[in-house]
Amino acid sequence: MxxxxxxxxxxxxxxxxxxxxxxxxxxxxxxxxxxxxxxxxxxxxxxxxxxxxxxxxxxxxxxxxxxxxxxxxxxxxxxxxxxxxxxxxxxxxxxxxxxxxxxxxxxxxxxxxxxxxxxxxxxxxxxxxxxxxxxxxxxxxxxxxxxxxxxxxxxxxxxxxxxxxxxxxxxxxxxxxxxxxxxxxxxxxxxxxxxxxxxxxxxxxxxxxxxxxxxxxxxxxxxxxxxVVGISTTLSAQPAGAVPVAGPYSGSGRPPVAKYPDKPRSVKELVIAAGRKAARPVQWREGSRPGTGRSGRKRMYSRFVALRVRPAGESEPVQFWLSDLPSGMPLTTLVRLAKLRxxxxxxxxxxxxxxxxxxxxxxxxxxxxxxxxxxxxxxxxxxxxxxxxxxxxxxxx
Known part of the structure; x- marks a missing residue:
């Protein structure tokens, strides 16, 4: 200068x-x-x-x-x-x-x-x-x-x-x-x-x-x-369509609490069950290395799956995210916000x-x-x- x-x-x-x-x-x-x-x-x-x-x-x-x-x-x-x-x-x-x-x-x-x-x-x-x-x-x-x-x-x-x-x-x-x-x-x-x-x-x-x-x-x-927060692969959840069901009630005492009929699964299992066809390629930004992006830098992209789930538990960290943004949010917007970190x-x-x-x-x-x-x-x-x-x-x- x-x-x-x-x-x-x-x-x-x-x-x-x-x-x-x-x-x-x-x-x-x-x-x-x-x-x-x-x-x-x-x-x-x-x-x-x-x-x-x-x-x-x-x-x-x-x-x-x-x-x-x-x-x-x-x-x-x-x-x-x-x-x-x-x-x-x-x-x-x-x-x-x-x-x-x-x-x-x-x-x-x-x-x-x-x-x-x-x-x-x-x-x-x-x-x-x-x-x-x-x-x-x-x-x-x-x-x-x-x-x-x-x-x-x-x-x-x-x-x-x-x-x-x-x-x-x-x-x-x-x-x-x-x-x-x-x-x-x-x-x-x-x-x-x-x-x-x-x-x-x-x-x-x-x-x-x-x-x-x-x-x-x-x-x-x-x-x-x-x-939009990261979560562990082992955090458990129910599919979005899962509905809690109450057991039979005789009419006396405290009514039974409604429960999901199936055990929760890890978010990793739910994503795998969605299948490869559910994954979509998304670019969230251009990096610092030379590449083929619009600015001459390397494109940062990967394949992502968006699923609605019902969280059921907790555990440790990897490349999974949980968000409560509206269901109509475009996947590209979700990825961009998740990657804002x-x-x-x-x-x-x-x-x-x-x-x-x-x-x-x-x-x-x-x-x-x-x-x-x-x-x-x-x-x-x-x-x-x-x-x-x-x-x-x-x-x-």
Whole structure:
């Protein structure tokens, strides 16, 4: 970029930061918020406080940056709400997408670190897990809310509490009223908070880690949201046409409860029973590799079967989805919405590789929430820059 172009981008960054950081109560918080944001956007591999301070020149006050991110008492929810309002206008979200990502750790002193499964490593390992909510459309997405998952071992009220980890809660600044909550419930809590900001999106998308939880699906329905969620091959269901039948009733005592005459089958069995002729090829987007698509990129497509079913149970993850959208919804639309989750994988990759999402070296609950919030702000600015400068025919790609 030329010096003039750099000056323009810096001016745009300052204007964006002034808008998003407007809730900060103090002038010094607004200043160090902008400096931290610039640090996340600078070149260089590590985006923790010390290396960022070294790259920031005269603004590189390591102590001030560390205090701002770790101990300054600002509420990240206020910044997230401001960010959500700003990005909703630009993205025009079709869905709220829920997901989680791992923050790999070597030590055991950071808040909520534990040996647990994360898709980041594809195994059980020593890590923190963050749950996120994203506004998403085909052209863009933005992480606007976060929760740090607290394992049972960190919860003094849990039978699985670990005395050493419980003893570290105070040093990590974990609030007394925070206990273990399942990830799907954290997702619903974020949904409620985001809606309290005035963000109303009528569709939820998530993978099987959330879709397998019947309570999560019921929670979405109770809040008036439709959903397209991943489910496990082993989740059991009845065919849509199955009808519960009540047994004979003598007229005395409690009447028998109506039951399905046949046992439920796994969704995998129901799809196989539909036969190969039921599968239709659908392209949902064009990828990043060269290919024969309209934009010169490889077409992303596969064969899909859409069946109406009655969910009967729960279990683990693979390429199956469950949706309560209307039965007349075109299969191509269903597939496109189900595949909208790819944008969140793209968000995580950008935030981790370019913006230091997993580089926070502090150990506190508040510091973690501050850092991921500011990384989301930095990612949103990059998204705005891309959308403003990309030709309209390639923005969606």
């Amino acid at each position: 030329t010096p003039d172009e750099i000056a323009v981008v810096r001016g745009e960054l300052e204007a964006f930061a002034a808008e998003v950081f407007e809730p900060f109560a103090r002038k010094d918080q607004r200043r160090w918020g902008q400096v931290y944001l610039r640090g996340l956007l600078t070149d260089g591999q590590r985006k923790s406080v010390e290396p960022m301070a070294a790259r920031l020149g005269e603004d590189g006050n390591r102590q001030a940056l560390a205090n701002f991110i770790t101990t300054s008492p600002w509420d990240p929810a206020h910044i997230r709400a401001q960010l959500a309002w700003r990005m909703e206008k630009v993205i025009g979200p079709e869905a709220l997408v829920f997901d989680d990502t791992g923050f790999l750790k070597d030590g055991t002193a950071s808040a909520c670190v534990s040996r647990q499964y994360t898709g980041t490593a594809g195994k059980v390992t020593n890590c923190q897990v963050g749950v996120s909510l994203h506004l998403a459309s085909e052209t863009a997405s933005a992480a606007v809310n976060w929760r740090l998952f607290l394992p049972r071992t960190w919860d003094p009220a849990s039978p699985k509490a670990d005395a050493d980890k419980v003893a570290r809660r105070t040093a990590c600044g974990i609030p007394d009223d925070v206990g273990h909550v399942e990830k799907w419930q954290l997702a619903l809590d974020m949904l409620d908070e985001t809606r309290s900001w005035g963000i109303e999106v009528p569709l939820a998308v998530a993978d099987a880690g959330y879709g397998d939880a019947a309570a999560f699906r019921h929670g979405l329905q109770a809040r008036g949201l439709n959903y 790819w944008r969140i994988e793209h968000d995580y990759r950008e935030m981790k590789q370019a913006l230091g999402l997993a580089h926070f070296e502090g150990r506190t609950w508040g510091g973690w929430h501050h850092h991921v919030t500011l990384v989301s702000v930095a990612h949103a600015f990059c998204t705005l820059q891309r959308l403003a400068r990309a030709p309209k025919d390639t923005a969606s790609a």
